Amino acid sequence: MANGSALSVPTTARIPSSLRISSSSPIVQRIFNRLSRASLIQLALDWLDIRSDGVSFPVFRQSSQDDGDFYPPADSVEELQELYLAMAERKGPKREVVDRMLEGDWRAGITMYQLAMADLQYLYDHPTSQKWTSYHILPLRPQPTSNSAGNNVFHVDKKSMEMPRFHPSSFLEKLQLEVLPDSKTHCHFDRHKTLPLLILRLFIFESPYSFDVRHRVSKDASPMDSARTIYLAFPDSAPFLYLTKPQAVGPSSAVDSKTIKAIIVDGIPKALSRPRQRYTLKPTDLVTNNLSALLYTNSSGRTNAAGGGWSVYADEKKKDTPLERVLPTAQNADSDELGPTSKRKPQEASDARALKRRKQVAKGRFGISALPGDGTGIERMDVVLSNAKLSNRDTAGIDHENSTASVRVCFAGSHVFAGIRQLVECGAIDGETMPGWMTGEEGVTVGTVENGRMRGHKGSGGV
Numbered sequence: 001m002a003n004g005s006a007l008s009v010p011t012t013a014r015i016p017s018s019l020r021i022s023s024s025s026p027i028v029q030r031i032f033n034r035l036s037r038a039s040l041i042q043l044a045l046d047w048l049d050i051r052s053d054g055v056s057f058p059v060f061r062q063s064s065q066d067d068g069d070f071y072p073p074a075d076s077v078e079e080l081q082e083l084y085l086a087m088a089e090r091k092g093p094k095r096e097v098v099d100r101m102l103e104g105d106w107r108a109g110i111t112m113y114q115l116a117m118a119d120l121q122y123l124y125d126h127p128t129s130q131k132w133t134s135y136h137i138l139p140l141r142p143q144p145t146s147n148s149a150g151n152n153v154f155h156v157d158k159k160s161m162e163m164p165r166f167h168p169s170s171f172l173e174k175l176q177l178e179v180l181p182d183s184k185t186h187c188h189f190d191r192h193k194t195l196p197l198l199i200l201r202l203f204i205f206e207s208p209y210s211f212d213v214r215h216r217v218s219k220d221a222s223p224m225d226s227a228r229t230i231y232l233a234f235p236d237s238a239p240f241l242y243l244t245k246p247q248a249v250g251p252s253s254a255v256d257s258k259t260i261k262a263i264i265v266d267g268i269p270k271a272l273s274r275p276r277q278r279y280t281l282k283p284t285d286l287v288t289n290n291l292s293a294l295l296y297t298n299s300s301g302r303t304n305a306a307g308g309g310w311s312v313y314a315d316e317k318k319k320d321t322p323l324e325r326v327l328p329t330a331q332n333a334d335s336d337e338l339g340p341t342s343k344r345k346p347q348e349a350s351d352a353r354a355l356k357r358r359k360q361v362a363k364g365r366f367g368i369s370a371l372p373g374d375g376t377g378i379e380r381m382d383v384v385l386s387n388a389k390l391s392n393r394d395t396a397g398i399d400h401e402n403s404t405a406s407v408r409v410c411f412a413g414s415h416v417f418a419g420i421r422q423l424v425e426c427g428a429i430d431g432e433t434m435p436g437w438m439t440g441e442e443g444v445t446v447g448t449v450e451n452g453r454m455r456g457h458k459g460s461g462g463v
Helices: 026-033 037-049 077-089 094-105 112-125 168-178 257-272 291-297 308-314 333-342 346-366 416-426
Strands: 132-146 152-156 184-191 197-205 228-235 240-244 278-288 380-389 404-412 446-450 453-456
Touching: 026 094, 026 112, 037 077, 037 094, 037 112, 077 094, 112 184, 112 197, 132 257, 132 291, 152 278, 168 184, 168 257, 228 257, 228 291, 240 257, 240 291, 257 278, 278 291, 278 446, 308 346, 346 416, 404 416
Parallel strands: 380 446
Antiparallel strands: 132 152, 132 240, 132 278, 184 197, 197 228, 228 240, 380 404, 446 453
16 A cells, blocks of 8 residues: 555444534534623533533633734633633623634634534523424234235234334434445434434434545535434424434535435334334324424323313313213303493494404314414424315306315414414304314324315325
8 A cells, every 4th residue: 555545444333422513614603693792601601511521611821822812722621611601791792602612712623523512502592493393112922924025014003102212322323324325424412402302413414525635626615515404303201203304504405305304204103113122103294393292192191082172181280070960150251341331322332242252262163273383383283185075156157967176275373273273263264164173182283184074195194
């Protein structure tokens, strides 16, 4: 072998958290510049609290270092902590903190661990920045018969409440082998600060040889140009999984996001499976930017199958049931209206009674769900009405016996079901004849309505 030649050995090992990236890298600059001043200061203080592993150590003053540096290094961790606490107490531009961190204290580079913390901090600051898709983890049961090739045939056990055992290190080891054998990844687990979730951040490089050989030839190219980030969220004690769409970190990428997501979705159940215990992922057709809405519908709570009007039975404050033998005390609605409405005009009294009636209907159809400001809002719902009957005025010149069509209905807003509830209260929608899927009972955001019943997209969902 010639002297000075490079040797690249392929390996399936994950990228270590101690790997440093240049502070001037466009990826680092992009992630840091989108954080607020307060988040950057808190991030620096968190890094200074971690002293054991050394993956977030700053640059300290050396004896031979020039004191005329624009950002002179500190002598100790305590000095840096006092500096950033002082910056937190006074007002100033965000650029001051970014330059101090990247050109001063961490001028030697940002580790993959620090980059993951900065990326997750943006997720905590902007909870609706990612679009999440919910999946149901279901066990596979072997059938007594086998196929023509002699292999076992498995079927999905939808009634089972079995949950896979989850150990983070084992899961990552299997996921690397099953899903990404030809890629380089950095994995970072973090506990959500406010929600009962365990979040996994996957930082994926498309080529395992981009560090030594190929990118030495091209000085302008960087392995970060093809990197993508994807998030997985595991709710506590629930057979569900939330997954985001892979997002490109750099300017170029050779692999489509849909391809990467399909590979990961196919490999996650393999990483969760064990000998004689196999699992599969079934999409629930619940897609939203709100993690709280996912936890409200697909988690270990009492509201999983209690959408719409059924939510009253999931309320922990109410203990009454339909089988209660002692009837509750009836409220006298007439006595409430005698005083205030007796002095009103007949038309105003009639409108007040109609409004009260509509609110009672809305309460019966939606229960305690779909309230503005409850934090469980769905931003979009797409429904296809299959074989919808057309009215006579829309079927001029058309055979009335076959006057049906497929109609797509899209609801969009900050809280779709709360908006529908308000439309019921104001009389724009008839709450008594309104179908149940408009109240959120099905727990899906994409589906097809056939014969008045919701069927989820691609066979999943309500029925």
